[in-house]
Each structure stands twice: as structure tokens, then as C-alpha cells.
Amino acid sequence: MIAKLHDRLVKKEISCKELTQEYIAAAQRDNAELNAYVTLTPETALETAEKVDEKIAAGKEISLLEGIPMTLKDNISTDGIRTTCCSKILEDYTPIYDATVWKILKSQNSVLLGKTNMDEFAMGSSCETSYFGGAKNPHDTGYVAGGSSGGVASAVGGNIAVYGLGSDTGGSIRQPASFCGIVGMKPTYGAVSRFGLIAYASSLDQIGPITTNVEDAAIVYDAISEYDSMDSTSQGRQGAPTRDTLGNDIRGMKIGIAREYLEGIRDDVRAAMEEAIEVYKSLGAQIVYFDLPSLKYALPVYYIIACAEASSNLGRYDGIRYGYKADNYRDVNDMIKKTRSTGFGEEVKRRILLGTYVLSSGYYDAYYKKAQNLRGTIVQSFRNAFEVCDVILAPTVPMTAFENGHAVSDPVETYLTDICTVPVNICGLPGISVPCGSDSKGMPIGMQLIGNSFCEAKILNAAWQYENAAGKFKAAVFGVKL
Amino acid sequence: MKYELVAGFETHVELATNTKIFCSCTTQFGGEPNTHCCPICIGLPGTLPKLNKRVVEYAIRAGLATNCEIAEISKMDRKNYCYPDLPKAYQISQYDKPLCEHGYIQLSNGRKIRILRIHIEEDAGKLVHRRGDTLVDYNRGGVPLIEIVTEPDFRSVDEAKEYVEKLQSIMRYIGVSDCKMQEGSMRCDVNISVRPEGSEKLGTRTEIKNMNSITFIAKAMEYEYGRQVDLLESGEKVIQETLRYDDVSNTTSSMRGKEDANDYRYFRDPDLVTINVPRKMVEEIKESLPELPEQKKERYTDELGLPEADALLLTKYRRIAEYFEKAIEGTKTPKTAANFIIGQIFRTVETESEKEQFDVSVSAENLNELIKLLDSGKIRMNLAKSTLDKMLETGKKAAELISESDMGGLDEGALDELCRQAVENNPKAVSDYLAGKEKAVKAMVGFVMKNSRGKADAALAEQKIIAMIKNPG
Numbered sequence: 001m002i003a004k005l006h007d008r009l010v011k012k013e014i015s016c017k018e019l020t021q022e023y024i025a026a027a028q029r030d031n032a033e034l035n036a037y038v039t040l041t042p043e044t045a046l047e048t049a050e051k052v053d054e055k056i057a058a059g060k061e062i063s064l065l066e067g068i069p070m071t072l073k074d075n076i077s078t079d080g081i082r083t084t085c086c087s088k089i090l091e092d093y094t095p096i097y098d099a100t101v102w103k104i105l106k107s108q109n110s111v112l113l114g115k116t117n118m119d120e121f122a123m124g125s126s127c128e129t130s131y132f133g134g135a136k137n138p139h140d141t142g143y144v145a146g147g148s149s150g151g152v153a154s155a156v157g158g159n160i161a162v163y164g165l166g167s168d169t170g171g172s173i174r175q176p177a178s179f180c181g182i183v184g185m186k187p188t189y190g191a192v193s194r195f196g197l198i199a200y201a202s203s204l205d206q207i208g209p210i211t212t213n214v215e216d217a218a219i220v221y222d223a224i225s226e227y228d229s230m231d232s233t234s235q236g237r238q239g240a241p242t243r244d245t246l247g248n249d250i251r252g253m254k255i256g257i258a259r260e261y262l263e264g265i266r267d268d269v270r271a272a273m274e275e276a277i278e279v280y281k282s283l284g285a286q287i288v289y290f291d292l293p294s295l296k297y298a299l300p301v302y303y304i305i306a307c308a309e310a311s312s313n314l315g316r317y318d319g320i321r322y323g324y325k326a327d328n329y330r331d332v333n334d335m336i337k338k339t340r341s342t343g344f345g346e347e348v349k350r351r352i353l354l355g356t357y358v359l360s361s362g363y364y365d366a367y368y369k370k371a372q373n374l375r376g377t378i379v380q381s382f383r384n385a386f387e388v389c390d391v392i393l394a395p396t397v398p399m400t401a402f403e404n405g406h407a408v409s410d411p412v413e414t415y416l417t418d419i420c421t422v423p424v425n426i427c428g429l430p431g432i433s434v435p436c437g438s439d440s441k442g443m444p445i446g447m448q449l450i451g452n453s454f455c456e457a458k459i460l461n462a463a464w465q466y467e468n469a470a471g472k473f474k475a476a477v478f479g480v481k482l
Numbered sequence: 483m484k485y486e487l488v489a490g491f492e493t494h495v496e497l498a499t500n501t502k503i504f505c506s507c508t509t510q511f512g513g514e515p516n517t518h519c520c521p522i523c524i525g526l527p528g529t530l531p532k533l534n535k536r537v538v539e540y541a542i543r544a545g546l547a548t549n550c551e552i553a554e555i556s557k558m559d560r561k562n563y564c565y566p567d568l569p570k571a572y573q574i575s576q577y578d579k580p581l582c583e584h585g586y587i588q589l590s591n592g593r594k595i596r597i598l599r600i601h602i603e604e605d606a607g608k609l610v611h612r613r614g615d616t617l618v619d620y621n622r623g624g625v626p627l628i629e630i631v632t633e634p635d636f637r638s639v640d641e642a643k644e645y646v647e648k649l650q651s652i653m654r655y656i657g658v659s660d661c662k663m664q665e666g667s668m669r670c671d672v673n674i675s676v677r678p679e680g681s682e683k684l685g686t687r688t689e690i691k692n693m694n695s696i697t698f699i700a701k702a703m704e705y706e707y708g709r710q711v712d713l714l715e716s717g718e719k720v721i722q723e724t725l726r727y728d729d730v731s732n733t734t735s736s737m738r739g740k741e742d743a744n745d746y747r748y749f750r751d752p753d754l755v756t757i758n759v760p761r762k763m764v765e766e767i768k769e770s771l772p773e774l775p776e777q778k779k780e781r782y783t784d785e786l787g788l789p790e791a792d793a794l795l796l797t798k799y800r801r802i803a804e805y806f807e808k809a810i811e812g813t814k815t816p817k818t819a820a821n822f823i824i825g826q827i828f829r830t831v832e833t834e835s836e837k838e839q840f841d842v843s844v845s846a847e848n849l850n851e852l853i854k855l856l857d858s859g860k861i862r863m864n865l866a867k868s869t870l871d872k873m874l875e876t877g878k879k880a881a882e883l884i885s886e887s888d889m890g891g892l893d894e895g896a897l898d899e900l901c902r903q904a905v906e907n908n909p910k911a912v913s914d915y916l917a918g919k920e921k922a923v924k925a926m927v928g929f930v931m932k933n934s935r936g937k938a939d940a941a942l943a944e945q946k947i948i949a950m951i952k953n954p955g
Binding site: 075076077083085090093095096097099194195196197198199201202203229230231232233308309311312315316318320321322332336356359360361364368 | 521524525526527528529530531532533560562564566569570571572616618745747748749752753754755
């Protein structure tokens, strides 16, 4: 889609301004139903569009992403544009610097349509913990868009943005992409700079693209995977641009299936997986089955580590320097207490408490330390898996999108649905979700391809081959019809 | 019963790097509030720390200068606590893998104070209370610190004082900190307990926080020692607690008890990667270390033949030692320079901080020139001394103050003539001398010195005068 739009811009079939106006109009119209955007930025979008048009008119070359209308999850810092993490505590917070990913895209005249909805501080799987209410699924607004990057998925799935950047700590890019029938990739930890991404769990967070197809994911990933000296954990993309390798023959590629990934998933999801396996067989790939017994530890390990880091990362929201501040307090401690009690939502407070608990003296060894040790075990078992296969194929989520209101009513049951996505974050591996069918109600099913560290090119190509052969993308009823 | 004092030190030293530990803001002291800040050091959402390599180097310097082992692999941890001067609600510090461990500093009584560890961390901002409001200044937030932790090896207040002075002197020598206690670039926490003399078991300790002067440290320790002894004598118990020292009332008071102690929930900072310290880097730093005060002092006494007391005074501050070493270059007796510096030049630098700066009006080169004039016999000691006073006053060179005619010794004939005049013009002194008042000769020597403008050799003049009196004509 990006390449096509780029072509039309370059051939002057449509001006960037017209394209942008179409998207702004659609976003303003459809957001009432989708609740994908929490902030719209039409003025700056049009300003950028005009700049791009001038460049095209002057016969200058433009990059692939130049002039393409897009969005950012509202935890990616944007200088001068409010960045709320969809929390009351940051409702009026406007950053004074740009996140590195936005700096890169801005320098390429990306047209930012606005900032999109998310679970508060990226904590949730339905987008419903957002202070602004959840984003809706573009295939049926009676269902959630997923989370935490629900707003981006809703906007891209509903075509009120061409693409967007989300963040993925335990599945927050892949799960909503799966729910909304689109593509979402969580890159290798360190491939994309985290500078400016408002932290949830620093050792797990990673920014990645949410797009309508695999090629777009590759284009966006190639653009944002730069080494960044501002992020000590940054390494940047290793190797050539991934887009160049799309379409490479996958005959003989070993696709691994871990039996544990297929346990306890819904029948229709399993059936979609079986179909995908057949597609890969027909493409000449070799299917390898293996066991991954450490997978059963992944969920507790994830929740312990993520909550521990979150409890520390979110300590800074105290009402003193920026953001929401409670009224009617006795002294500074009372002010901080009231600010945090009323500024954070229930899910965020639950995770801060959990994280504080597992780090407390007396409990540290039993929880945090044990989780760290098990993290090492899981990392090792994935390393072993990549000795026998090139990529791992797994469901993205054991089911399809939840109905509105379902996730918040039972948090623990909702935590369990993260089982297929969290191992990738625990191990810092890249993972991509691709649509692979739909359930009886027409809600999309997603499958996930997991690669070894910095092997984005491999999973992108495997995903592209599947998409090319079996193409399960289904356009939603919303958005721009070009 | 007699009680023994047992104490340990935790000293925070601000490192003199140009920029902060995790961002590129200046570390300069003072400045308008919140002007030495950026999104990183005020912990704005989404920012990430980036470790300043210089900080690691400086900490290693400090470690090597205090005989520590340097870790090959180290890491940064988060110390979580909530306070308005701490913008991230955690301090990035080091918990279980400090950069330096197992060092010591030797005291003059021969005892070694063991250093348990030296780790790096960031400083917090500062609360300013004004007109009923509390304001926060984050200029100091993110300034690099090292924390130097000793074992409970101190047995007296004097040992503690000497340790702090030595530590200060070492850190200044190796250039890692100015250690200005009054500006807070060096601050001490002291753990104190007492126990019956001869007992091996440690008593319950209290911790006195954040002291910024050696005098206060000594006073606070003395007070706290007395307080704990009194408690034990009257059959009460010492409670483990954190204390603050009030220098006005010279007492300590409780800040918080053991039960209110923070649970810092330390864990590794996921934003920072492992610190690998290559052995080559450690070797390079080791080679770049200057001669330390202790080594210098030994060299001054053993090789230069200076008295212990002189060597101590000259090595306390690096600038003085450097000055002294420049002043004695190519001269005959180091003691002469030592005497000039300690006897005359020290009079112009009264305070400790002036001594540390040692910004004196006579340059080391000019002093060296003066000493060389003396060495060559061109001028005598008296003239040299008075010239040095004039040099200190005017900042001029020796050569500008001593005229050509003053240079060189007095020839034999001229000296004889002056001595003759001295005897002739002082009949009273002559008769006194002959009457047995030997001191009377000094007046005549004084005459010779005065009229030769200090060029005469006083001892020789005295001999000649006595000979003339005894053998007139």
C-alpha cells in the first residue's frame, strides 16, 4: 500500500495534500465509531503535506514514506503534541522532545494524522484500560481492537491511517494486529530505538510497525531500525534492508511448530494454523515439530518482570513536575499519594502493586529472582529451537477479538490470552502477526512467525510468501476508499 | 568500664567530570535553578540514561589510588524511593557489582582502614525552602558521585579525621574531585557503635547522615560516643536509627528508626548495558596516576632529606607539592625551598582553600631563580629572605629587586674596611665586649650587615671584628 501510494504521489495522480485531506476527513468521520485517535493533528499534517507537494513539484526525489499519512501510538513522545499514554495522569502532558523513531520519520516528511488510543501505559489486551475509552474493532465495533496498541490497529485496520507505530511489551503490537486482521511486527529487542517511548517495562518494550500488509511492515521497519546513541540498548538493524529480501524462495526453509503453542487454543484458530502449515508445505518449506516445555513459565515470568519494571518506571508520576496533580492535600506526601491514587487507573495500580510486591525484601528471591532465572531458561530453550528450525510458526492469540467489556471483567483470564505473544518479548526475539483467516462471526484470526534475534528479514519473507500465496487480508468497512 | 569506639564511613564524592553521569548537561556548581537540566536528567517520560565513560574512568582512578581491585564486569542498578528531589523516583546506583572493592587507606599510626567498595551513582536535586514554599532545583540531579564505603575499622575520632583528610587529599591529587565539603562535593555518613574494651562483638550502631565538615564530623562522633556510653552505663540500649547532627546545639537527633528504613527494591537497571572494564584500560589508568601524597611524603623525607613535618605540609595539597618541586629544580638544598615556602610564603595563604589553590604572588620559577642566586653565592640568606618578602609584596622577580651592586659577595678588603669602621664607630660596644659582654659584638656585626646591604658574610665579619678588638692596630 505504501509503495502504491508513493507511486501515485510521484506520478502526481494525487497530491499529498489531497491524500492527506482524504485521511483527515475519514479520521474525523470514523473516529466517532472507532475511537482510534485520542489526538488529531490536521494542521501539522497539512503543513507537511504541502512541503511534500512542493518537493514533488520541484522535481525532487522523495523517500517511500514521505507524504504517507500515518499515526503513532500515544506513548511515543512528540515534541509539541500531547502524549498521554491514555492516562489521566498525563492527560495534559506535552513533550519537549521527539522520540527517535518520530525524529526519523519526521525528517522524511511523514504526515502525522494524530496520536492513537492504547491501554493506559500499555497495560492491557483490549485497549479498554484507556482513560479515553477503548478503540473499537474496524470489522465489528461490538468487539475490541485489542491492546495495548488498539488505536493504531483500529486506525490502520479501518484505513484512517496508512500505517502506524505501536509498542509491544507482551504482544501489544501483534495481538491487536491479529484482532484487526492486519500485520504487526515486534522487532528484535534493540533493533529500534526506545528513546522517547514512555516506558512500561524497559527490558521488554520495543517499537514496531502496524500495517495492512507485509511489504509495508518491511518498509517501515527498514526506516526506523537505525542505531541510536541515545539508547544504550540500541543496536539497529543488522544486515541489508529487509524489503529487498521479500519474495526470496523459501523452499527448504525449516518452519518449526512447538507443540505447546497449539495446546489450549480455540479450534477455529487451530484449524487456521493447520491450513497455514499446508500453505507452507505447498511452498516447499519443511515443517519441523518440537517441544518447548519452558513455555509454561512464560506468563508468570512475563507478569513478574513487566510489573517489577513498571513499578519503578511509573514512580516518576508524582504531580510535581508535569502531568496531573491532585487538589486538596495536606503536604507533599499526601499530594503524591492522592495524585497517584486518582491519576492512575485500576489496571495500572494493580500492576504497580504487583511489581512493588515482587521486588520487596523478603519476596524478591521467591518472585523476581526466580523469574529472572526462568527467563534465562526460556531464552535458552528458544536458542535450542533455532538449532532445528529457521522460523517458528505459532498462533498470535489463542482466540479472536473479545467482545467489548469482556476483558476488563476478568483480568486474570485476559492475562492468560497473552500466552502466545509474551515469550518473544521475554527472549527479545522478533515476531510478526499476519492474518490467516476468520472465525464464524467474521472476526480475523492471526498467525505469528517468530525468528531468531535480528532475523527480521527471515520472518518478513516467510510472512510475505504466505500472504502472497494465501492472502487472508479483508478490508474493513471504514476509512479512505481510494 | 571503658568503652571502645567503632566506626565506619560512607563518603559521597562528586566527580569533577564536565558533564553529568547520564546526559551532557554541565556539572558546574550553582547556576540559576533548573538551568543545568535537560529532559534526561529531569527524568521526563521516555528518556533514557547513557553512561558517561569518564565517570567510570574517574571511579577506577579513585579505586586504584585507594588500593582497590577493579571489577571486570559491573552493572547499574535502580534504588527505588520516592522524594521530590529525585525526578525518576529511583536513583541509578550500583548494588551488588560495584566497580571497585577491597581497598584500604593506611593511617599514620600504621593501621589500615579497609575500603569495602566504591560505586558510582547519580546525585539528586536539591529542595529549597522559601517563604513557606518548597521548591526543587534539579541542577545537581545527575551529577556523578562515587560512594566510598569503609569497613567499621575506626577506633578513634582522630583516626576518622585523618582518614577524611587523607581521602580528600588523594581525591584531589588524582583530579577526580575538588572535595569541597562546604559546597557538598564531599559528604560523609558515619556509622557508630561502642563496645566494652576487649570485646569482639559489635554493639548496635547508629548512623549520622550527611556531614559536611571535618570539625562537625569530629564533634558529632564525640557526642554520639558519649551518648551511647551513657546509655549503656545506665543500663539502657542503643537503638538502631538514622541521626542528623545539629552543629548549633552539638547534639544528634533521630531522623528515622530501623522500622522506617526504606525498602529500596534494588534491581538491575534495564536501560543500561553491562559495564565491561578491559584490563588494558585499568592498566592505562594506573600508569596515568600521579605520585600520591603518601608516596611523595616518603620521597621527600628519604630522598630529599626533609623533616617529616615539612614533608607533610608540602604534600598535603597537590599544587603546593608541584610548586615545591618546580622551585627546587636544579638547586642544591631542598630544605632552603621548604623553609621559604613554609616560613614565608605560607603566611600569604591563610585558609585551607587558599592553600589548596596555592595561587601565590611569587611563581615557582621566580622562587627557583632566587634560590639559585643564593646557591651560587651571589646573595646571602638575609638578603634572600628580605627579597622574598618584597617579591611576595610586589610580585616582581628577584633580579628586578636586587641591584647589580648588591649581587656578589663582598671582597675581602671591603669587608675589612667595614669591620674597621664598625669598631671605630662603636666604642661603647667595644668596651662592653672587653668587659665580658660577648653579645655586644652583635651590634658591630649589625653595622657591617647594614652598610654592606646584607652582602657581607655575618659569621666572617664577627670573626674579623673580634680579632680587631683583641688585637687593635
